[in-house]
Every structure is written in structure tokens, then in C-alpha cells.
Amino acid sequence: MTIEAHGIAAELPHGWSGRIFRLTGGGATLHAGTFAVALDDSSFGDASTGAIPAGGSFLALTEYLPGAGLEPGVGLFAPRRIPRPLDPTSFSSRKLAHARPGQSATQHFFTASRRPFCLYVVIAAAPSRADRRPQLDSLNRVLTSIRIGPVRA
Template sequence: MRLEGFGLAATTLRGWDGEIYRRDAEAALTLAGGGSDRSPLSGGAQGPGETPTPILHLANFPLPAVRGDYGGGAVELMGRGGVFISLLEHDPAEASTALFRHSGIPWPLRESDFDPRQMQRTISGQAGCQRFFTHAGRAFCLYVAIGSYVLRSVLVPEVNAALATVEFG
């Protein structure tokens, strides 16, 4: 299935699930104030005065309806063979900051890019990878979690196959 929205596009691979969404300004303010439009685990909400930005989720398992921007509520459900990908666009003003100094798409990823200490929250056996970058003047964070560090040689090619479908509008 092809997903398109908010200047991002991707094609879900066979057996994969995905969604592109954006928090509206009111929902972002609610989240910043401690409420929730999607999940109490959400991590990418904008603060007051910031531009709502798109978020792309891809997973090789069914995504739960309630989940955080970085996969809270989803990665806890994935098995050893699970892959969760989150591509979050940040406020355009952040594109010129040091955090986003890497210019260009940071994939394909390597097995050595994954580490259990790269998880947003440590989950036994899982590993993560996080990259901040700019592309066409837009600031992004790529966050990927895999269900098994031991199986990274099998899972990382799946990650790269899914990322190869991502397009920027």
C-alpha cells in the first residue's frame, strides 16, 4: 500500500503496516500540557508556536492505534523479528542547528548502527538506531527499533528495504 501525506510518501512492504500523520496545533498544545490526542507516550509533539510536522511510522507487525511518535506502545508489542521505523520531521527552524548538521539521507543502515543503548527506552533484547539529518532544507529524526539485537543481520536488510520506499515531496 502506498502512503502519502504532508510531503512524505512510502510504500508498505508485504505484511507491513504504516501511517503518516501530523499533530494539529491544538493536539500539540494538549500534549505539551500533559493531555493526549493519541497516546500518553507521545514524544514528538510540538510546543506552543511551533509548526505541526509529519511523522511516518512503518512496522513489520500491526501498529496499535495508540502509540507514541517514537513507538512507545508499539515496540513493547513487537517480537524478536519485529521492526519499527519512525521518521519525524522537526520544526523548519531546527534545520540549521548543530543537531541536524548531517545533510542527506542517512540510509542504508548497517548492522553496527544498532545498539541496545540506542533505544528510547531499554527493552530486553531489542536494539535501536537514531539519526538526525536535513534533506532539502527539512530537519528529520530517523528512529528505528528492532526486536532482537542478536538477529540484526536478518532485520537490518528489512529495515533498509522499507526505508528504500521512503520519498520526500
């Protein structure tokens, strides 16, 4: 099932939940996860990441607004796409916005359609090593489905 709003579209597989929203005065944000994501949350999903079940995954794609030295496609935001597939070794507990046992995260800044974004992905340790690959495969499928277009006036 595809959800689409604010110039972002993503295909969410069966069992995934997600929402695209815009906080007051902010850019667009996509939250998606293998569980029912929180309906009232911050840009990087503080509430949702606190509810990830074992073996679950969560991603936040948050748009930054240009200005005050932030320029699309420059510096931190120079990359032009989301890295796919995700590098398993890029996940670390030190990249968590909120340190939680059993969780690790990765983040990546990029620009698409002249819109600067941060992708923040959190995974909760799978019950077994064998479950890790399907967990990342599922995440990569969702990331591959993401489409970012220009913001409509």
C-alpha cells in the same frame, strides 16, 4: 503498497503496516513496522515499540519544527539524507527511548527538502543470527523507498 501524506511517501512491503500522521502542533511523522503498529501513539512509537515481536522491526521518521535555535541543515540536522544501508553496528540498547529486553535501536538526524527529521529505528532480536540479515534488508528497502517533499501550504 505506497502510503503518502504530509509530504512523505513510503513503500511498505507485504506484511508491513504503517501510518503517516501529524500530532497537534507538531510536524509530520511516519511509523512503519513488520507488525500492526499502534493506531494511537507518540512520535517515537512508545506503544508500537512495546509490541514488536521477536525478529520484528519498527521505524519512526519524525519531523521537527524549525525555530527556537533549531535550523534545518545546521548542526545536528546537517546531514542531507537517511543513511542507507543501515550500519548494523550502529544499533545499541542504549539508544532505545524505552529500554526493553531484546531490543536495540539506532537514530539519525538529517534535513530533507528543508525539513529537519529524526529517524529512529528499533529492532527486536531475531530468533537466530541467520534471520538478522533479512530483517535489516527489509528495513533498508523501506528506508530506500522513503520520499520527502516540501510541505504543502
